[in-house]
Amino acid sequence: MNAKLYAVIAVLVAGWSVNTYAGETLNRIKTTKTLVEVVDQSYPPFSFLNDKNQMDGFDIDVAKEVAKRLGARLKIETPSWEVVTAGNWRGRWDVCICSMTPDKQKARVLDFVAHYYSAPAVLVTADKNSTITSEADINARRIGVEQGSSYERYLQKGLVIEAPDAKPIVYPFDRVTIAPYGSEDLAYQDLALGAGKRIDGIVSNLITAKARIAKTPGKFKLIGSPLYLEPNWVAIDKGDAEWKAELARILAELKKDGTLSKLSQKWIGQDITQ
Incomplete structure (x- = not known):
């Protein structure tokens, strides 16, 4: 060569x-x-x-x-x-x-x-909803989540977070009806129609929930304590x-x-x- x-x-x-x-x-x-x-x-x-x-x-x-x-x-x-x-x-x-x-x-x-x-996962309901006052009250209710999200897995009672120091999830409900959405925008639009019209609540990130509450006063509110910490x-x-x-x-x-x-x-x- x-x-x-x-x-x-x-x-x-x-x-x-x-x-x-x-x-x-x-x-x-x-x-x-x-x-x-x-x-x-x-x-x-x-x-x-x-x-x-x-x-x-x-x-x-x-x-x-x-x-x-x-x-x-x-x-x-x-x-x-x-x-x-x-x-x-x-x-x-x-x-x-x-x-x-x-x-x-x-x-x-x-x-x-x-x-x-990191941010907590939280429960959001319509502002005028008087029937859901704690996390346990979502039992047998229709709850919206973004499809494929960890929130959907949470409502299925099958969420296992794989991260250092992650704590086991505690579920305050026996069963809910899951309403999966292609985006959280759509879920919040349905919740804005009023308590129980299409859904009774949404599980979401605390920070995104606060952003939506601030943007549309009088439409949504947070319920109870954070559901779990989300890394x-x-x-x-x-x-x-x-x-x-x-x-x-x-x-x-x-x-x-x-x-x-x-x-x-x-x-x-x-x-x-x-």
Whole structure:
């Protein structure tokens, strides 16, 4: 083999080795200079359409920071939550910085990279509802949730959170009728019709619930104490160890340099990232 041919082969092999080590997802991001993020389109203040018809919120800003540190632009997609949590993304999306709770069922098909905030799950009812005054009162009631969410698993009494220090879930009800929705927007629209018209309540994130209560005074109220504490983690499709490691490194940086804390203060008014 002549020296020139050998040099060409050596360069190709070296390039192949580096790219292979980087992993399929990281290779794609570096090649396209694009990070594809999935979020819930109607989950304020974490992700929502602003008055310019652009996706905005805490999750969006965190994703922008991750993209910047990868030297990539951010592309946002909003498939249904049920599709996202089913896994097997087949390269359609790179990451879900999207307020996802690592429960046992999702952990079978997704890899959870790093915790980035926590918030309690709560019960919300129509403001004029006088029949539900505690969490136990939802027994035999019709409760709305976003389909595929950990809240749906909670109402099925099958929620097992897979995260350090996660406590066993206590269920204050025997059975409820679950009303699954494609988005929380639709669930809140039905609840706004009044107590028992279509649904009796919603299980949701405390912070999103507060945002909706503030936006539409006199429509909704919180009931009782928080149902359980929800850790939220960044998720990716299963099986790309190199991408998981690189993403974990960047998220650790964002936490260490105070970026996550600043974004939390900006959107939530307090630091929920610790």
